[in-house]
Amino acid sequence: MEFVTYEQDGFVGIITINRPKALNALNSQVLEELDAAFSAVDLDKTRAVILTGAGEKSFVAGADIGEMSTLTKAEGEAFGKKGNDIFRKIETFPIPVIAAVNGFALGGGCEISMSCDIRICSENAVFGQPEVGLGITPGFGGTQRLARIVGVGMAKQLIYSARNIKAEEAKRIGLVNEVYPLEELLPAAKKLAGIIAANAPIAVRNCKKAINEGLDADMDDAIVIEEKLFGDCFETEDQKAGMGNFLEKDKEKKLKVVPFQNK
Ligand code: CAA
Numbered sequence: 001m002e003f004v005t006y007e008q009d010g011f012v013g014i015i016t017i018n019r020p021k022a023l024n025a026l027n028s029q030v031l032e033e034l035d036a037a038f039s040a041v042d043l044d045k046t047r048a049v050i051l052t053g054a055g056e057k058s059f060v061a062g063a064d065i066g067e068m069s070t071l072t073k074a075e076g077e078a079f080g081k082k083g084n085d086i087f088r089k090i091e092t093f094p095i096p097v098i099a100a101v102n103g104f105a106l107g108g109g110c111e112i113s114m115s116c117d118i119r120i121c122s123e124n125a126v127f128g129q130p131e132v133g134l135g136i137t138p139g140f141g142g143t144q145r146l147a148r149i150v151g152v153g154m155a156k157q158l159i160y161s162a163r164n165i166k167a168e169e170a171k172r173i174g175l176v177n178e179v180y181p182l183e184e185l186l187p188a189a190k191k192l193a194g195i196i197a198a199n200a201p202i203a204v205r206n207c208k209k210a211i212n213e214g215l216d217a218d219m220d221d222a223i224v225i226e227e228k229l230f231g232d233c234f235e236t237e238d239q240k241a242g243m244g245n246f247l248e249k250d251k252e253k254k255l256k257v258v259p260f261q262n263k
Contacts (some may be wrong), residue, residue, distance in 0.1 A: 001033045001036065001037065002029065002033070003017065003018055003019045003029060003030045003033050004016065004017055004018060004030065004033035004034055004036075004037045005018050005054075006037050006040065006041075008042075008045070008046070009190065010194070010197070011045065011046060011047040011048065011193075011194075011197035012046065012047070012048050012049070012050060012190060012193040012194065012197055013041050013046045013048075013049040013050070014049070014050045014052065014190075015034070015037050015038070015049060015050070015051050015052075016051075016052050016053065016054050017030060017034070017051075017052075017053045017054065017059075017060055018053075018054040019054070020053075020054045020055035020057075020058070022061070022064065023055075023057065023058035023060075023061035023103075023104055024053040024054060024055070024058050024059065024060045024061060024109070025060065025061050025062055025063065025064045025065070025108075026060060026062070026063050026064060026083065026108045026109075026112070026140075027063075027064035027066075027067045028064075028067065028079070028082065030064075031082055031083055031086050034086055035085075035086045035089065038086070038089055038090060038093060041093075041095075043094055043095065046095060047095055047096075047193075047196065047197035047201050047204065048095055048096045048097070048098065048193035048196045048197050049093065049095060049096070049097045049098070049193075050097075050098050050100050050186070050189045050190065050193055051090070051097055051098070051099050051100070051112070051113075051116055052099070052100040052101075052102055052185075052186065052189070053101075053102055053103065053109075055102075055103070056102065056103065056124075056182060057103045057104065057124070058102075058103040058104040058109070059099070059100075059101040059102050059103050059104060059105045059109050059113065059121075059125065060104070060105060060106075060108060060109030060112055060113075061104045061106050061107075061109055062106045062107030062108045062109050062130070063079070063083065063107055063108035063139065063140065065134065067079075068136075076136075076139070079139070080139040080140065083108060083111070083139065083140035083141075084139075084140055084141055087111060087112055087115035087140055087141050088115070088141075090112070090115040090116060091115040091116075091212065092212065094205050094208070094209075095201075095204070095205060095208070096117045096118065096193075096196055096204065096208060097115075097116040097117050097118075098116060098117065098118045098119075098120065098189050098192060098193055099112070099113040099116035099118070099119045099120070100120060100121075100185050100186055100188075100189035101113050101119060101120070101121035101122065101125045101127075101176065101185075102121070102122050102124075102125070102182060102185055102186075103122065103124055103125055103126070103182075104125070104126050105121070105125060105126065105127045105128075106126065106127070106128050106129075106130055106164065107128075107129060107130055107131055107138065107140075107142070108139075108140045110127050110128060110129055110142065110146070111129075111138060111140040111141050111142045111145065112140065113127075114141065114142070114145040114146060114149055114175075115141060115145065117208065118177055118192070119175065119176040119177060120176060120177055120178045120179070120180065120185065120188060120189060120192070121167050121170065121176045121178075121179055121180070121185070122167065122179070122180060122181065122182040122185045123167050123179055123180070123181055123182065124167070124182060125166070125167040125170065125176070125179070126164050126165070126166060126167075127164065127165050127167075127170045127175055127176075128158065128162065128163060128164030128165060129142045129146065129158055129159045129162065130162045130164065131159075131162065132159065132160065132162045133162040138159060142159065143155075143159065146158065146159065146175075148215070149174065149175060150173045150174055150175055154173055167179045200233075200236075200238035200239070200242055201238065202232075202233055202236050202238050202239075203233050203238060203239075203242075206229040206230070206232055206233060207229075209225075209229055210225055210226045210229045210230075213225050214226060
């Protein structure tokens with residue numbers, strides 16, 4: 001792949017968008033390579049994925065404006081679908097995905113970070129949906145996910161005004177969970193991914209599914225989704241070992257030794 005790299009670090013996969021000359025902007029090729037990179041993650045060996053950008057300036061500076069500039073209406077819609085399909089794949093990826101936002105996260109960059117489970121960023125990060133200044137709407141899920149994450153009023157203000165915000169403001173409005181000096185960002189992402197990876201993998205996957213699917217349902221249906229996924233954990237090696245270790249007061253063992261078991 002030309003623009004996306006993959007590194008395996010124990011149970012953690014690191015996917016890096018590597019097109020620094022264009023500040024990691026998302027053209028069709030980058031989107032296709034991202035799709036391929038997620039498809040290639042070995043889910044039997046990986047318990048969390050970190051998504052980041054190459055270089056020290058930009059996570060992703062948006063969809064590629066050069067590529068979009070000559071699109072017809074139909075081509076624009078198809079380009080939106082291309083981005084939405086891969087971002088939805090990230091959002092519903094079976095294991096947690098952490099966005100380590102190392103600089104500009106504008107337009108499609110903010111949108112791809114919002115398709116991840118957790119966002120942390122560097123002090124130089126800048127978030128925004130500048131699309132209306134370019135004569136378009138956000139097209140890779142921004143009109144939907146920003147409102148769900150920061151609330152409707154704040155999302156509308158940011159999108160209608162096309163105003164970019166810095167890391168601390170992004171934290172204040174709940175768009176990111178934590179801000180780090182740039183050099184500490186990837187270590188912090190790896191530490192968080194490692195903590196997640198040390199927990200019971202089936203349970204973590206089921207939590208992701210329960211939270212995501214429950215948010216799209218009303219409460220009566222949502223709690224049934226939870227009950228099903230809660231029940232699903234029983235009789236697994238994770239559950240037997242996790243509870244057994246607790247009852248035997250062997251907390252040292254915890255779950256670290258339990259390999260992932262496909263259901
Ligand atoms: N698409 C294509 N190329 C981009 C790009 C983008 N979104 N963002 C940056 N680049 C390119 C620049 O054209 C430039 O290339 P050249 O060196 O060949 O000229 C290179 O990256 C470096 O960029 P700048 O010289 O502009 O760097 P800067 O430090 O002066 O500014 C910036 C950085 C503020 C991020 C500025 O590049 C910028 O505003 N970029 C566009 C951001 C944007 O509007 N993103 C939203 C795109 S629309 C979208 O994403 C739609 C959607 O929802 C799907």
